[in-house]
Amino acid sequence: MALSRSFVLGQHYPGNSVVHRSGALVKLVSTIALMVGVFVATKTAQYTPIVLLLVVGIGVSRIPLRFFARGLKPILFLIVLTVMVQIFFTPGTAIWRFWFVRVTREGLGLAGFILCRLVLLTLVSVLLTASTSPIELTDAVSDLLKPLSRIGVPSAEIALVMSIAMRFVPTILEETERIIRAQVSRGARIGEGSLVVRMKSFIPILIPLFVSSFRRADDLAIAMEARGFRVGSPRTRYHARHFQSFDAFIFLGTAAAVSGVILWRLFL
Amino acid sequence: MIRLDKVSYQIETSAGAVQVLRDIDLELSDGSISAIVGPNGSGKSTLARLVSGLLRPTSGSVRLLPGGDIQTVMDVRPGLDVGLVFQNPDNQLVATTVEDDIAFGLENLQLPHAEMVQRVGDALHLLGLEQFRDYPPHRLSGGQKQKVAIAGVLAMKPSFLILDEATSLLDPTNRREVMQTVLRLNGELGIGVVMVTHLLDEVLVASRVGVLANGELAAWDSPRAIFSNPAVVKLGDLVLPLSARASFLMQERWTDFPLCLTPEEFARAACQLS
Ligand SMILES: Nc1ncnc2c1ncn2[C@@H]1O[C@H](COP(=O)(O)OP(=O)(O)OP(=O)(O)O)[C@@H](O)[C@H]1O
Ligand SMILES: [Mg+2]
Numbered sequence: 376m377a378l379s380r381s382f383v384l385g386q387h388y389p390g391n392s393v394v395h396r397s398g399a400l401v402k403l404v405s406t407i408a409l410m411v412g413v414f415v416a417t418k419t420a421q422y423t424p425i426v427l428l429l430v431v432g433i434g435v436s437r438i439p440l441r442f443f444a445r446g447l448k449p450i451l452f453l454i455v456l457t458v459m460v461q462i463f464f465t466p467g468t469a470i471w472r473f474w475f476v477r478v479t480r481e482g483l484g485l486a487g488f489i490l491c492r493l494v495l496l497t498l499v500s501v502l503l504t505a506s507t508s509p510i511e512l513t514d515a516v517s518d519l520l521k522p523l524s525r526i527g528v529p530s531a532e533i534a535l536v537m538s539i540a541m542r543f544v545p546t547i548l549e550e551t552e553r554i555i556r557a558q559v560s561r562g563a564r565i566g567e568g569s570l571v572v573r574m575k576s577f578i579p580i581l582i583p584l585f586v587s588s589f590r591r592a593d594d595l596a597i598a599m600e601a602r603g604f605r606v607g608s609p610r611t612r613y614h615a616r617h618f619q620s621f622d623a624f625i626f627l628g629t630a631a632a633v634s635g636v637i638l639w640r641l642f643l
Numbered sequence: 644m645i646r647l648d649k650v651s652y653q654i655e656t657s658a659g660a661v662q663v664l665r666d667i668d669l670e671l672s673d674g675s676i677s678a679i680v681g682p683n684g685s686g687k688s689t690l691a692r693l694v695s696g697l698l699r700p701t702s703g704s705v706r707l708l709p710g711g712d713i714q715t716v717m718d719v720r721p722g723l724d725v726g727l728v729f730q731n732p733d734n735q736l737v738a739t740t741v742e743d744d745i746a747f748g749l750e751n752l753q754l755p756h757a758e759m760v761q762r763v764g765d766a767l768h769l770l771g772l773e774q775f776r777d778y779p780p781h782r783l784s785g786g787q788k789q790k791v792a793i794a795g796v797l798a799m800k801p802s803f804l805i806l807d808e809a810t811s812l813l814d815p816t817n818r819r820e821v822m823q824t825v826l827r828l829n830g831e832l833g834i835g836v837v838m839v840t841h842l843l844d845e846v847l848v849a850s851r852v853g854v855l856a857n858g859e860l861a862a863w864d865s866p867r868a869i870f871s872n873p874a875v876v877k878l879g880d881l882v883l884p885l886s887a888r889a890s891f892l893m894q895e896r897w898t899d900f901p902l903c904l905t906p907e908e909f910a911r912a913a914c915q916l917s
Contacts, residue, residue, distance in 0.1 A: 389777065509739050542739045545781040594734035601697055601729075602795065603722035603751035611753045613746035613763070 386446060388505040393621040394436035395506045399515035401622045405629040406503040412633040413495050417640055419488045422495060424635035428628050429498055438505050446501035447494065454493050461486035513538045514614060531610065539595070547588065554583050644710075645671040645694060645719060645803060645835075650703035652689055663689045664858045666703070673710065673802060674833040676826075678846045678866075681855030682880040687839045690855065691807045694837065695725040709802075722748055726796030730808040732788035736780040741772060741791050744780065748799045766798040769831075770824060786817025790824060797828070803835040804828070811841060818842075843884050847904055854879035871902045 389395075394402075409425055416422050433443065447454075467481030504512070517534030524530045555565060558579050565576045604610075650667040653660050664686045671677055671694070679687050692698040693705055696719035706716045707724055719725055729735050738744035745766050749759045767773050770790045780788055789809055796804065806825065810818040826848065829836050838845045846852055852869045854862040856878040862869055869875055870887050883891075886909040893900040897916060903909040 510743055538739055539737055542737060542780065545779065546733055549781065591731075591734050594729060594731055595737065597692075597697065598727075598729055598735035598792075599737060599747075601695060601721050601727040602748035603720075603799065604747070605751075608751070609753060610750040611756070611759070613743060613750055613756070613759050615756045 386442075386501060386504050387508050388438045388442055389508070390437060390506065392435060392437045392506070393619070394432060394502070397619045397621040397625055398617075399507045399511035400518045401625050402503050402507055403512070403515040403519065405625050406499055408629050408633050409499045410496060412636045413492055413499070415633075415640060416492075416636050419484070419491055421636050421639045422491050424632040424639075425495060425499075428632040429495065429502070431628070432502055432625075433498070436502060436506050438502070442505060443498055443501050446505075447497055450493065450497060454490060457489050457493070458486045461489055509541045510538055511614060513541070514612065529607075532606065543591070547584070550587060551580065551584060554580050644673055644708045645725070646706050646708060647694070648704045648706070650693060650700040650705060652686075652693060652698065653701045662858055664693070664700075664855075667860045669853060669860065669863050671803065671835055671837060674829070674835055675851065676829055676836045676849045677838070677851040677853065678849035679837060679839045679853045679855060680841070680846060680879050680881060685855040686858045687855055688807055690853075691727060691805050691837070691839050694803075695719060695727045695805055696721045697727070707802075722751070722796070722799045722801065724801055725803040725805060726793075726799060726801040728789065728792050728796055728804065728806045728809040730811055732785045732792065732812065733780075735792050736788060736795075739779055740776070741778050741780065741783070741794075742767070742776045744791055745795045745798050748795055752799065762798045762800075766794040769797060769828070770794045784817060785813045786821055789813065789817075789821050793821075793824070793828075797832075797834075801834070803837065805837045805839070807839045808841065809838075810845070822848075843882060846881075847884065854881070856880075866904060867902060870904065 409428070412425050413422070416425075433440075462478055462482045463476060465479050465482035465485050467479035469477045470480050470483075471478040507515070513534040516537065517530045520528055520530035520533060559565060563576060563579055565580070566573055567576070647667050647669050650664060651662065652664040653662045655661075667690065679690060681687050689698065693700055696705065705719055707719050708716055721727070736744045737747050742763055745763045746759055749762055754762070767776060770793060772787070772790060772794060775783060775787065775791075780791065783791065792809075793804070804825070810821050813821060822845065825836055825838075828834055838849065840846060846869075847866055849866060851863060852866050853860055854869060854875050861878045862872065862875045864872075869879075869881070870883060875881075876883065884904050886903045886906050889909055890900060890903045890912075893913075900916075901908075901912050903912055
């Protein structure tokens with residue numbers, strides 16, 4: 376089951392902190408606003424209000440720092456690459472040179488700025504997904520889309536489809552592993568040889584996977600219907616939305632941080 | 644009570660109409676345990692869906708008579724009156740946690756929040772699943788998944804539970820445990836149980852067994868009557884219990900030797916010979 380374990384989707388870190396307990400919709404909107412704030416900033420120093428808020432959020436959430444470090448790992452390559460490009464290819468006053476390589480003061484500044492931007496974007500989204508269960512998150516997305524249901528966007532169905540997809544990712548990964556093992560035991564060589572050969576070797580995996588997924592979808596539709604589900608019928612929600620006092624803090628904190636960034640950029 | 648009257652079902656395929664079930668008459672009384680057996684493709688799953696109200700018969704009727712009351716006849720509502728549990732544990736759980744999955748049917752019923760919380764708690768307790776409340780389905784064993792499926796169905800408080808080969812993909816230990824749970828629920832809640840099955844153990848606990856063959860109900864009787872009728876056994880492609888086979892061998896010498904369905908019965912009958 377190596378595949379399904381190394382693939383951590385959503386990265387939920389269950390807990391009972393105020394951050395965990397506050398409303399998913401507030402957190403989602405706050406995350407989006409903070410991301411916009413990160414893009415608005417033009418200088419590293421302008422990130423300060425967001426960093427302050429994030430430090431408080433991470434501290435209060437009681438999610439261990441190594442969990443955030445793990446969230447950064449997948450984009451480590453991207454970070455290193457962009458930072459390198461900024462350092463070595465930004466023109467300006469050179470502070471260090473060796474042969475044709477030169478590092479400029481402007482390059483270092485820009486690299487630091489980009490580094491902060493990528494790290495902040497990641498940390499903000501990790502904090503959201505770590506402190507919010509997938510189901511809460513899908514409910515929040517559906518709330519966010521709700522105004523669109525007036526113009527015919529099926530927001531509740533979209534949320535349901537998302538949560539069903541999340542439910543089945545591990546199951547389908549396990550199935551993929553099972554099929555791979557079955558094909559390997561019959562002598563198939565997967566992931567070896569030239570690109571074309573490798574692509575071809577995935578066909579005997581994909582076809583059974585497709586067939587079984589269609590069968591699964593069929594079974595699931597009948598099972599859902601047997602439990603009283605009808606497309607388009609109204610449903611109530613098991614997860615009640617209670618307003619928490621921390622929701623207000625998140626809301627005001629985000630508003631303060633984002634307007635702080637904007638004012639800083641405009642007037643300082 | 645659920646009553647089926649001359650129920651037929653046919654489907655239109657590109658090759659023409661196929662008659663899946665023909666003129667099925669049967670009565671499922673409240674709190675009873677019944678079994679439906681028959682060869683592959685004989686229409687067992689189709690019958691289960693008709694009884695649960697998921698399919699409408701092409702002709703004939705499927706009716707619910709609450710408490711056997713002939714006056715208030717109504718259509719069966721899927722989930723509310725009859726809960727259906729299917730074969731593959733992986734293909735019937737919809738939510739990312741056990742708790743949320745049990746709540747799925749309740750959300751469809753549009754129950755108020757407090758009642759949902761109450762019913763989810765009760766269902767978790769009833770199936771002994773409290774410690775798995777927050778588990779994602781893929782971290783459960785097959786037997787546990789089937790229990791979650793049963794819990795999700797029971798939370799809707801149906802008066803009948805249909806298990807369509809619900810234990811056939813489980814290993815023997817899980818199978819026994821799920822079966823014992825179902826029998827306990829039948830005893831505690833008085834819920835009617837219908838098992839579509841290939842397994843002898845499940846047939847033997849039923850008070851009534853329906854044998855489907857070629858879309859027709861070849862027999863609807865007690866297990867003993869079913870197993871003592873060679874024509875029905877053959878039609879339904881049934882495996883005889885070992886004790887029944889031994890009884891038939893005994894009958895070759897002692898013609899009045901009774902038909903025994905369990906080893907205990909057989910031992911008792913054998914002791915009385917001498
Ligand atoms: N949607 C459909 N399209 C075509 N044929 C169908 C359809 N549904 C059922 N059938 C046919 O109806 C017959 C009965 O099917 P059903 O699934 O009820 O059998 P079953 O007794 O449950 O079989 P099994 O033991 O394999 O589960 C089969 O011959 C099947 O091919
Ligand atoms: Mg079937």
